[in-house]
Amino acid sequence: MTHILNARRALGAASALLLLPALFTGAMTSSAAAAPDAAPDAAPDAARCGTARPITKTLPSGTRWTMCWRISGTKGLVLEKIAYQPKKEPKPVTVLASAALAQVNVPYDSGEVEYNDLSDIGFGNTAVDISPSECPGGAISSVYIPQQELNVKALCVTTAPHGYAYRSDDYDAHGNPKKYTAQGSDLVVFSVSQLGWYEYVTQWNFSDDGTITAKVGATGDLSPNDYSGEGTGWPIGKGDHDRATSHYHSVFWRLDFALDGSSKAKVEQYDTAKAGLGTGSAILKTTRTAVTKELAATSALRRWWRVVSTAGKNTDQHPRSWELVQQHSDHYDAHAYTSKDVYFTQYRACEQLASGNSDPACAGRGTSVDRWTNGETLTHPVMWVNVGFHHIPRDEDQTPMPMHWQGFQLAPRDVTAMSPLTPDALAGNNGQAH
Amino acid sequence: MTEQGEDHRSGKQDGARARTLRRTLWGAGIAVAATAALIAVTVPRGASAQGDNATAGATSTAAPGSSGAGTGPVTENAAPQGPQTGIGPLTEAEVDRAKSIALQEGTPRSFRTAAGKQGAEYLDADLVDDPAATAGTPRRVEVLFYDYGHDQLVKKTVNLGTGAVERTDTATGVQPPPSGDETRQAAALLIKDPLGQGLRTDFTAATKGQTLTSPDQLRLRGLSFNTGEQSAPAGLDKCGANRCVRLFTQVKNGPWIDTTDYVIDLSDHTVGRIN
Known part of the structure; x- marks a missing residue:
């Protein structure tokens, strides 16, 4: 038994690392993506979105994801009413009312040019057709784009392998060696936007272990127009002549939670600090800070946040929550709004873009998320995640530029009493053995 | 920027033309950078919009390792039509x-x-x-x-x-993306303006002698420009209060022409320059 427990603890501790591959693998080109039945299910809960066709998928391990979708001219792909139903849950667990991009800010290090790709151009306005070869084994959905006055094959829904879900060399009830291992899989949803020479993939992976991965990939070409000097550019091509200008992609996502169907949720910040020496190692102590008012926060060592349900608990009577799992980010410190890594604001319908927010219903409130973070009490929190990537070009980034990804994850924390992937034979091992 | 920069998305002919332009104009590109630098680094976007045959072919040559991808059955759903209820795409x-x-x-x-x-x-x-x-x-x-x-x-x-x-x-003071009509109007203003000289010159070079007279000769993408949203002043203080547009400009089935330094003020019908 001790052996089993140790294995479980180690898995828990390593969860953030295990999540990484989903963020950085190109799911689209994987051979297993062409697995049979990768197209979305016929939907028993088709009425969930109204007349529109929902995205629904039961992954091979039994986890089911459902959501509604649309394409906004500025925001691009908008996913709504996202619900997670692990194998043994009787009903879908609603996670998010809405999840979408909220800005892609691209300033060049030369100080000469800057783009705000959502608020100035729009990811839906620039949505392009996805061809079958780009959506292996999946379903491509067309949608009318008002600004283009065209139907565009803008959405791909498919599945992709995730690699190891778990592995454990163990013993069965009779003391015989038994290996428990499984491969995980993801529901993959994406759209593609073409902004000048850049092409962006807006992608969401919904894993069978409950993890949600949001990421934006940039490909296409480096700017053909931006060449610079030493310190602001990197030589590409022969010799030291053409220094492609370094630049930023600061990507914002806006997440409006609806945990267990309720917009009322609590936000908590956790920090872990050294607290002396024990007999065998340093003591680290984790403290919780309730975030009751709007917050603009910076990442720090061992700091994380979660959004906690006020409406649902798992069968262990722990409140369900979703944890923000950050990946590396270099925030851009030349704008106030990109100088923080995460914001929590009180919901307002007119606050949709993290900067350049042009909704006239928000007139007088300022146009960026830093302005809206002004001390209001949080009863309906909206999370804004800022992930900055400082791109110093290299020879290999020439045409077509290999996709570079940036993003974050939401991981379930106490949504279910154990992992939804726990094999049946181990399902009774909940809590410390007695 | 080099000969190695072949782009698999284009047809052979277009690719050859783009590379020829790159050779002939690259030196000049620096010189005209002060106007509108034609840098034929990229092949026509139109090529990838012409259908799955071109795109699929390009993908298979570019990604020989992805043998399993693209072999599964792919279903296609038409855009929803008519009145709807609830949550989903606008028709x-x-x-x-x-x-x-x-x-x-x-x-x-x-x-x-x-x-x-x-x-x-x-x-x-x-x-x-x-x-x-x-x-x-x-x-x-x-x-x-x-x-x-x-x-x-x-x-x-x-x-x-x-x-x-x-x-x-x-x-006032907020500027969402320009519409297609506004984008064409902005391009028409730039084409006529003295600051459009570089664009006109580069267009003629890229098309072996044609004259640029209409936005219809270009593939355009409009960007709104609001000085208040930039991280440094761009010297175009009216933009924001006024409705201003920048352009990504491409010769139809041809190379990019850099016009991103030019800002067309649709409110007062003037053309200005960043920097």
């Missing part, structure tokens, strides 16, 4: 109806379109963000207009269930 019929309801209400006599006519310039339509929406919720659409008479953004919230305009909000 063409809904956009047309929302626009028509918004326009029926009329605008004050002093409102102006980009062309200076009475009325307001239509920009875009989007579904209202409503976290409480359910499958049966009537559809509500935000229809955006720009009033050039007062340089203000006008949002009309239309209820497609009742056919009524529920509210109208206006604001």
Whole structure:
């Protein structure tokens, strides 16, 4: 038994690392993506979105994801009413009312040019057709784009392998060696936007272990127009002549939670600090800070946040929550709004873009998320995640530029009493053995 | 920038032409950078928009390792049509109806379109963000207009269930993406302007002697430009209060022409330069 427990603890501790591959693998080109039945299910809960066709998928391990979708001219792909139903849950667990991009800010290090790709151009306005070869084994959905006055094959829904879900060399009830291992899989949803020479993939992976991965990939070409000097550019091509200008992609996502169907949720910040020496190692102590008012926060060592349900608990009577799992980010410190890594604001319908927010219903409130973070009490929190990537070009980034990804994850924390992937034979091992 | 930079997305012919341009114009590209530098680094986007054959072919040559990808059956869903309920993509019929309801209400006599006519310039339509929406919720659409008479953004919230305009909000100093019409008008202004000399020259070079007279000869993408949203002053202080547009410009089935330094002010019909 001790052996089993140790294995479980180690898995828990390593969860953030295990999540990484989903963020950085190109799911689209994987051979297993062409697995049979990768197209979305016929939907028993088709009425969930109204007349529109929902995205629904039961992954091979039994986890089911459902959501509604649309394409906004500025925001691009908008996913709504996202619900997670692990194998043994009787009903879908609603996670998010809405999840979408909220800005892609691209300033060049030369100080000469800057783009705000959502608020100035729009990811839906620039949505392009996805061809079958780009959506292996999946379903491509067309949608009318008002600004283009065209139907565009803008959405791909498919599945992709995730690699190891778990592995454990163990013993069965009779003391015989038994290996428990499984491969995980993801529901993959994406759209593609073409902004000048850049092409962006807006992608969401919904894993069978409950993890949600949001990421934006940039490909296409480096700017053909931006060449610079030493310190602001990197030589590409022969010799030291053409220094492609370094630049930023600061990507914002806006997440409006609806945990267990309720917009009322609590936000908590956790920090872990050294607290002396024990007999065998340093003591680290984790403290919780309730975030009751709007917050603009910076990442720090061992700091994380979660959004906690006020409406649902798992069968262990722990409140369900979703944890923000950050990946590396270099925030851009030349704008106030990109100088923080995460914001929590009180919901307002007119606050949709993290900067350049042009909704006239928000007139007088300022146009960026830093302005809206002004001390209001949080009863309906909206999370804004800022992930900055400082791109110093290299020879290999020439045409077509290999996709570079940036993003974050939401991981379930106490949504279910154990992992939804726990094999049946181990399902009774909940809590410390007695 | 080098000979190695072949682009698999283009047809052979286009690729060859792009590379030829790169050779012949690369040296000159530096010289004309002060105007509008044609840098034929990229092949026509049009090539990838011409259908799956070209794209699929390019993908298979570019990705020999991805043997398993693209072999599974792919289903395609047509765009939804007609009236809808609940949450999901706006249909063409809904956009047309929302626009028509918004326009029926009329605008004050002093409102102006980009062309200076009475009325307001239509920009875009989007579904209202409503976290409480359910499958049966009537559809509500935000229809955006720009009033050039007062340089203000006008949002009309239309209820497609009742056919009524529920509210109208206006604001100055905010500039959403330009419409296709505004983008073409901006390009027409740049083509005529003295600052459009570089664009005209590069177009002629890229097309072996044709004269640029119309936005229809270009593939365009408009960007709104608001000085207040930049991380440094760009010297175009009116932009933001005025409606200003930048352009990504490409010769149709040809290379990019860099026009991103030019800012076309649609409110006062002037062309300016960043930096």
